[in-house]
Amino acid sequence: MSSTRALLAALRRGxxxxxxxxxxFAQGLADGSVSDAQAGAFAMGVVLSKLTHEDSVALTLAMRDSGDVTEWDLPAPVIDKHSTGGIGDCVSLLLAPALAACGGYVPMVSGRGLGHTGGTLDKLESIPGFKTALSMSRFRQTVRDNGLAIVSASPTLAPADKRLYAIRDVTSTVESLDLITASILSKKLAAGLEALVLDVKCGSGAFMKTADEARALAQSLVSTANAAGCKTSALITDMSQPLVPSLGNALEVSEVMHTLTTGQQSRLLEITAALGGQLLSDAALAENPDNGAAKIATAITSGQAAEAFARMIRAQGGPLGFVENWSRFLPEANIIREVKAPKSGHISSYDGEALGLAVVALGGGRQVETDSIDHAVGLSDLLPLGTRVQKGEPIARIHASRESAALEAERAVLKAAHIGTAPAAQPLILERLV
Known part of the structure; x- marks a missing residue:
């Protein structure tokens, strides 16, 4: 019996x-010797039988080792964060330069928009000339020289995951915690990290809608990553509303630049400091998470993080003077339309996923993989939950390229925004797993 057939037989027997x-098996996924039928059987078997903890760790490491694994020789810890995805979630663009300003090295391998959530790479590519696809030698040099780089995955990074992910997508096996865990961590561990912090989103704008779902994923990720040798913690954070009041690529970059250049307090700064503080503590760059959070906040309010961001922009092909004149470089939509409250009351809740899909329909995301992105479109000035509005007052602004698209987005926002009684206050950090 072949090794793959034997593996599938063991999986079938539990x-x-x-x-x-x-x-x-992972090497077979990468080199093609494992067939699509075998890969699909494996994915379905994992969904139905669930792996032991030891096998979950082994699968993660096997997928990591199916391609290139980066090794670093740097004078300070190599660290990173990962978010499970949400709307208005632009933390990576703020946290990576803040971590670099605090003495860490951040080789951030990021992704594009997925479903209703935006992608870090798509946001960065709204900056003219910015290149997310770097050769390995240039990636390493950029991290060494500037303390950070944010790039797309190379074809040789965890190729087994790329193959298995495509199989999972067409076999209805995407939701398996074991497979999600191996997929996320195999790519992060291949970047040669010493410490990792996870931002596990929970709420209507996240993939994980309930606290129980988010906690289960966070526990799986943390236990597997630590067993694989990477010091890892997780924060479960609220995604019942967008993290910033804008959704869309250039609009979210604007939010980040406003925070970087003014240091103004916001939900974005709060969650960035909390995640960064935990990571600095885990990497022994801070005494404890609170001390680390203070360091992150200081790096941002002092302008040091903005300087680190400017170095990365220049190193990856972006314009000189971007940080000083960022609004001049970012694209703007042809049409800006206010969405007015249909009645008086408080913003009681948002259907976050529907808001994200409204941005996708405007052209700010992809409905199929080959779609191009309109970086200028999206939503801005979305009112926070609990805000009191009068009938006819604006609750958001739509940025669109066509009138028909703006009208469709207006209908979507009105359907997704619920006006009624004020909701109970919700903390931004729901839980911490270390």
């Missing part, structure tokens, strides 16, 4: 698989 078999 038996442990073992490190050697999973290593061989």
């Amino acid at each position: 038996q442990p698989i073992g490190e050697a078999s999973l290593q061989a």
Whole structure:
């Protein structure tokens, strides 16, 4: 019996698989010797049987080792964060330069928009000339020289994951915690990290809608990553409303630049400081999470993070003077339309996923993989939950390229924004797993 057939038989019987078999399977995914039928059977078997903790760790490491694994020789810890996705979530653009300003090295391998959520790479590519696809040698040099780089994954980074992810998408096996965990961590661990913090989103704008779902994913990620040798913690954070009042690529970059250049207090700054503080503490760059959060906040309010961001922009092909004159460089939509409250009351809740999909329909995301992105479109000035509005007052602004698209987005926002009684206050940081 072939090693893959033996692995599938063990999985069918609910038996442990073992490190050697999973290593061989991951290599087979990467080199094509494992067929699509076998990969699909494996994915369905994991959904139905669930892996042991030891096999979950082994699968993660096997997928990591299916391609290139970066090794660093740097004078300070190599650290990073990962978000499970939300709306108005532009933390990476603020946190990466703040971490670099605090002495860490941040080789951030990021993704594009997925479903209703935006992608860090799409946001950065709204900056003229900015390149997210770097050669490995240039990636390493950019991190060494500037303390950070934010790039797309190379074809040789965890190729087993790329193959298995495509199979999961067409076999209805995306939701498996074991497979989600291996997919996320195999790519992050391949970047050679010493410490990682996870931002696990929870709420209507996240993939995980309930606290129980978010906690289960966070526990799986934290336990697996730590067993794989990377010091990892997680924060479960609120995504019942957008993190910033803008959704869309250039609009979210504007929010980040406003925070970087003014240091103004906001939900974005609060969550960035909390995540960064935990990570600095885990990497021994701060005494404890509170001390680390204070360091992150100081790096931002002092302008040091803005300087680090400017270095990265220049190193990756962006314009000189972007940080000083960012509004001049970012694209703007042809049409800006106010969405007016249909009645008086408080903003009681948002359907976050619907808001995200409204931005996708405007052209700010992809409905199929080959779609191009309109970086200028989206929503801005979205009122926070609990805000009191009068009938006819604006609750958001739409940025669109066509009148028909603006009208469609207006209908979507009115359907997604619920006006009634004021909701109970919700903390931004719901739980911490270390």
